[in-house]
Amino acid sequence: MRMPRKSTREVIVETADKLFYKGGFAATSFADIAAQVGISRGNFYHHFKTKDDILDAVIDRRLGDRRAMLDDWTCSSSDPRERIYAFVGIVIVNRSDIMESGCPVGTLASELAKLDHGARERAAAILDLFRRWLGEQFRLAGAERADELALHLLGWSQGVAVLASALRDEAYIRREVARIIAWVDAQLARPIGEEL
Amino acid sequence: MRMPRKSTREVIVETADKLFYKGGFAATSFADIAAQVGISRGNFYHHFKTKDDILDAVIDRRLGDRRAMLDDWTCSSSDPRERIYAFVGIVIVNRSDIMESGCPVGTLASELAKLDHGARERAAAILDLFRRWLGEQFRLAGAERADELALHLLGWSQGVAVLASALRDEAYIRREVARIIAWVDAQLARPIGEEL
DNA sequence: GTCTATAAATAGATAGAC
DNA sequence: GTCTATCTATTTATAGAC
Numbered sequence: 001m002r003m004p005r006k007s008t009r010e011v012i013v014e015t016a017d018k019l020f021y022k023g024g025f026a027a028t029s030f031a032d033i034a035a036q037v038g039i040s041r042g043n044f045y046h047h048f049k050t051k052d053d054i055l056d057a058v059i060d061r062r063l064g065d066r067r068a069m070l071d072d073w074t075c076s077s078s079d080p081r082e083r084i085y086a087f088v089g090i091v092i093v094n095r096s097d098i099m100e101s102g103c104p105v106g107t108l109a110s111e112l113a114k115l116d117h118g119a120r121e122r123a124a125a126i127l128d129l130f131r132r133w134l135g136e137q138f139r140l141a142g143a144e145r146a147d148e149l150a151l152h153l154l155g156w157s158q159g160v161a162v163l164a165s166a167l168r169d170e171a172y173i174r175r176e177v178a179r180i181i182a183w184v185d186a187q188l189a190r191p192i193g194e195e196l
Numbered sequence: 197m198r199m200p201r202k203s204t205r206e207v208i209v210e211t212a213d214k215l216f217y218k219g220g221f222a223a224t225s226f227a228d229i230a231a232q233v234g235i236s237r238g239n240f241y242h243h244f245k246t247k248d249d250i251l252d253a254v255i256d257r258r259l260g261d262r263r264a265m266l267d268d269w270t271c272s273s274s275d276p277r278e279r280i281y282a283f284v285g286i287v288i289v290n291r292s293d294i295m296e297s298g299c300p301v302g303t304l305a306s307e308l309a310k311l312d313h314g315a316r317e318r319a320a321a322i323l324d325l326f327r328r329w330l331g332e333q334f335r336l337a338g339a340e341r342a343d344e345l346a347l348h349l350l351g352w353s354q355g356v357a358v359l360a361s362a363l364r365d366e367a368y369i370r371r372e373v374a375r376i377i378a379w380v381d382a383q384l385a386r387p388i389g390e391e392l
Numbered sequence: 393g394t395c396t397a398t399a400a401a402t403a404g405a406t407a408g409a410c
Numbered sequence: 411g412t413c414t415a416t417c418t419a420t421t422t423a424t425a426g427a428c
Contacts, residue, residue, distance in 0.1 A: 008393075012428060024310045026223040043394050045423065101310050106363050109362035110306065114220045124362045151359065151368055152375065159355025163347065166305035166320045172347055177347065204411075225403060239412045241405065 004023035009047045011037055013057045021097075021104045023127055025111055038043075046081055052119065059122045062105065066126055081188055087134060088180050091157055091173060099168050104162035105130075130154055141188045156180060180189045205243045207233055209253045216254055217293075217300045221307055244385045248315065255318045262322055276333035277384055280349075283330060284376050287353055288370060293341065295364050299357035301326075326350055337384045345383055352376060 006014075015036045015039045019028045030051065034044045048054040073086040091098065101107065105126045112120040131150050138146035163169070202210075211232045214222045226247065230240045244250040269282040287294065297303065301322045327346050333341035356372045359365070381392040 007210075022310070023312075024222060024307060026220060027311055032421090039393095040395055042396070042424085043352040046393065050422085051422075056424090081238050100312075102306050106358050107218075107306055107310065108363065109418075110298050110303055110358055111220060111363040113364075114218070114303065115223055116219075116296075122360070127359070127362055148371060152372065155355035155359040155372065156352065157355070158358040159351035159353070162306055162358060163301040163323070163351040166302065166323055168309075172351075175344060176351065178346065183332070208407090227403075228407085236413055238414070240400070242411065245405085246426095384409085 007042070008037075008039065011041075012044065012047055012054070013061050017058045017061055020108065022101050025055060025108065026115065039191060044055050054120070055117075055119050057102070059108075059119060062108075062126055063084070063122075063129065066129055070129065074133075080088075080140040081184065083137050083183065084134065084141075084184050087130070087153075088157070088177055088184070091160060091177055093172060095164070096160050096175070097172050099164050099170065102165040106158045106161055127154060138187070143187050155178065184193070204233075204239070205294065206236065208240065208243055209257050211258055212250050213254045216251070216304065218297050220250060221304065222311065229378045248313075248337075251313075251315055252318070254321070255304075255315060258304075259318075259322055259325065262325055264302070266325065270329075276336040277380065278334050279376065280330065280337075283326070283349075284353070284373055285375055285378070287356060291360070291366060291369050294357050294369070295358050295366065296361065298361040299354060302357055323350060334383070339383050349352050349380070351377065 011032065011095070014155075016028070016033050019036060030041055030044055033054070034041045036128075048057070069177045073083050076086070077083050109120065109127060112123050121174040131147070131154055134153055135147040135149035143149055143193070157180070160184075161171060164173050181189055205337050208229065208352050212224070212229050215228055219228070224336060226237055226240055229250070230237045233240075244253070272282070273279050293309060301319070305316065305319040307313075308319050327343070327350055330346035330349055331343040334345045337344055352372075353376070356369060
């Protein structure tokens with residue numbers, strides 16, 4: 001397995017990804033990114049012509065990252081319920097970051113929607129990635145209306161991230177995750193029933 | 197009932213409120229607000245010294261607005277269940293704006309959390325207003341753990357707003373609202389039971 | 393590929409005339 | 411209270427040397 005040294009371009013994208021998450025897209029400047037990377041602003045423009053170019057690269061990176069994560073979960077367990085648990089678990093694993101900056105995917109999509117930015121749809125595609133994967137898991141588990149359950153769960157976790165960052169309330173996160181797990185179990189226990 | 201002409205200050209706050217909602221706090225400049233109000237930038241500074249000052253005024257305005265709205269709902273019905281329905285109903289009533297720009301309260305709190313802005317707590321206080329009011333309604337309706345139900349409902353509606361703006365999916369909003377109504381009914385039907 | 397220097401536009405903010 | 415003019419810092423972006 002080759003382990004090439006990261007190219008400057010890769011470092012820029014990696015850094016921009018983090019800064020866009022921690023501070024938002026609009027509030028993060030080229031100077032911020034260049035300073036964090038440790039290169040001059042001039043060099044920066046050798047790699048990316050515009051701010052939108054680097055946003056595109058960041059979205060691509062996140063798409064790849066999340067795809068890899070989902071593939072990982074798919075391989076790690078053959079039980080779709082366990083896989084859904086893995087999804088829910090990231091809220092706990094990343095709770096510190098979430099309480100500071102919300103969900104990386106949700107907050108970017110929200111911000112781009114507000115800016116009426118052309119990249120909104122590409123950011124939404126990351127959410128769609130989760131939606132389709134979750135839908136597949138619910139389907140494999142034999143649930144009815146799997147895609148609606150998937151979207152419900154995705155929205156639920158987004159709501160948890162919003163309130164968690166707004167209120168900085170870890171107990172709330174843990175309560176909601178327990179609630180989600182119980183809900184998932186209820187869905188998979190009675191695939192035809194009237195569920196909420 | 198007196199109906200004084202709006203002061204310039206009031207118009208500025210009103211306009212800033214709308215622009216902060218539609219475009220975000222960081223991405224909205226003094227020039228944007230001044231242009232929309234139809235005054236010079238110089239005059240602007242006569243009313244507000246800094247951008248944070250106007251943010252404070254916008255948050256105050258929203259706090260007052262939402263307080264009045266909650267009071268209104270409290271007066272309009274003596275049935276706490278109906279009052280909760282009124283809360284859920286705003287997601288439908290405001291669906292167009294929500295699909296464009298998300299929830300005004302949630303997106304501002306999210307953005308300020310990300311910016312690590314001092315006003316984050318004041319923005320979160322608006323969410324807390326809803327939380328306490330909803331908690332009171334669940335309590336009046338005889339539900340157990342009323343405050344947790346309130347926070348759950350608040351987070352749920354925030355999640356709906358995030359996905360609605362990211363995916364621009366109106367059918368999703370309507371499905372979730374129906375789901376919320378059914379959930380509320382389930383909570384109030386069995387105040388002691390194990391609920392999800 | 394990386395740097396310095398610099399341009400052009402925009403941001404937040406102030407001074408002072410009317 | 412409102413305006414014009416101005417200031418300073420920052421932001422995006424380019425030119426050209428090394």
